Amino acid sequence: MANTIYIEYDFTVSPLQPASDILIAELGEAGFESFVENETGVLAYVQKDEWSEKCMDFIAILKNPEFTFEYKVREIEQENWNATWERNFSPIQVGDQCVVRAPFHEKPEVAYDIVIEPKMSFGTGHHETTHMMLQFVLEHDFKEKTVLDMGSGTGVLAILAAMKGAKKVDAIDIDNWCYLNAKENVERNGVGQVSVFEGDAQLLGGTAYDIILANINRNILLEDIPKYVQNLAPNGILFVSGFYKDDISIISEKCKACGLKFEKNLQRNDWVAVKYVF
Numbered sequence: 001m002a003n004t005i006y007i008e009y010d011f012t013v014s015p016l017q018p019a020s021d022i023l024i025a026e027l028g029e030a031g032f033e034s035f036v037e038n039e040t041g042v043l044a045y046v047q048k049d050e051w052s053e054k055c056m057d058f059i060a061i062l063k064n065p066e067f068t069f070e071y072k073v074r075e076i077e078q079e080n081w082n083a084t085w086e087r088n089f090s091p092i093q094v095g096d097q098c099v100v101r102a103p104f105h106e107k108p109e110v111a112y113d114i115v116i117e118p119k120m121s122f123g124t125g126h127h128e129t130t131h132m133m134l135q136f137v138l139e140h141d142f143k144e145k146t147v148l149d150m151g152s153g154t155g156v157l158a159i160l161a162a163m164k165g166a167k168k169v170d171a172i173d174i175d176n177w178c179y180l181n182a183k184e185n186v187e188r189n190g191v192g193q194v195s196v197f198e199g200d201a202q203l204l205g206g207t208a209y210d211i212i213l214a215n216i217n218r219n220i221l222l223e224d225i226p227k228y229v230q231n232l233a234p235n236g237i238l239f240v241s242g243f244y245k246d247d248i249s250i251i252s253e254k255c256k257a258c259g260l261k262f263e264k265n266l267q268r269n270d271w272v273a274v275k276y277v278f
């Protein structure tokens with residue numbers, strides 16, 4: 001099978017924060033699929049055959065008068081991604097018990113050692129939203145729980161939930177590449193109680209999950225929270241992220257209309273993760 005061709009934009013931004021976060025959020029909306037943050041800015045990727053259709057408008061983003069953005073563009077084949085990612089990825093420590101790392105990093109002495117090869121999928125712990133969702137998973141009791149990880153990316157949240165004793169974890173992602181990558185990562189971490197599916201909230205039907213994790217984005221959450229809640233057990237917990245602090249009120253309203261109560265939120269830079277309970 002031919003390798004997929006991606007377009008890589010290598011952005012140099014100033015100041016690094018919050019310009020990198022703004023760029024990632026805007027490019028995500030424009031259709032870019034994957035991002036790597038580095039010391040000078042952001043590498044952003046989009047599949048070549050979807051590029052012209054999805055991303056024609058993104059240049060407007062670069063006209064923000066408060067930041068400077070410069071970029072270089074090149075085509076890369078999927079197999080070259082490994083080189084890019086090995087160059088940019090360092091282990092991430094979450095709390096004192098959890099490290100997310102690549103197979104080529106040294107094994108740390110922690111309770112939860114998660115080995116991820118993200119390739120083109122989102123979810124290494126570098127992004128604020130992943131970091132906070134991992135923090136929530138670390139803080140909560142997952143023993144014998146049934147769990148849904150919606151928008152699972154690399155599968156990192158599902159893997160930690162399983163390591164913390166969940167008895168069944170369903171990980172769902174709409175993107176074929178994430179689906180394949182999460183399956184690989186689940187196998188690599190030996191967490192047999194995680195099943196990975198390709199799709200979205202339409203796949204849900206019947207399971208009453210004790211805990212649902214959904215780190216996606218504001219608009220998908222606003223649309224799909226009612227479907228998640230239909231699949232949440234009495235006394236269940238919903239953890240969501242993928243949006244900014246200014247969006248907490250609109251997400252909370254949607255949750256309230258579905259019978260959920262706001263319990264707490266975490267914040268890193270302007271990103272938040274929120275816990276709701278039934």
Ligand SMILES: C[S@@+](CC[C@H](N)C(=O)[O-])C[C@H]1O[C@@H](n2cnc3c(N)ncnc32)[C@H](O)[C@@H]1O
Binds near residue numbers: 124156
């Ligand atoms: C922000 S990433 C989160 C990945 C990972 N869970 C983490 O915390 O790092 C969002 C993921 O949601 C997936 N996604 C986007 N829309 C979706 C939808 N409607 N249903 C399921 N997954 C979706 C994307 O492919 C992407 O992998």
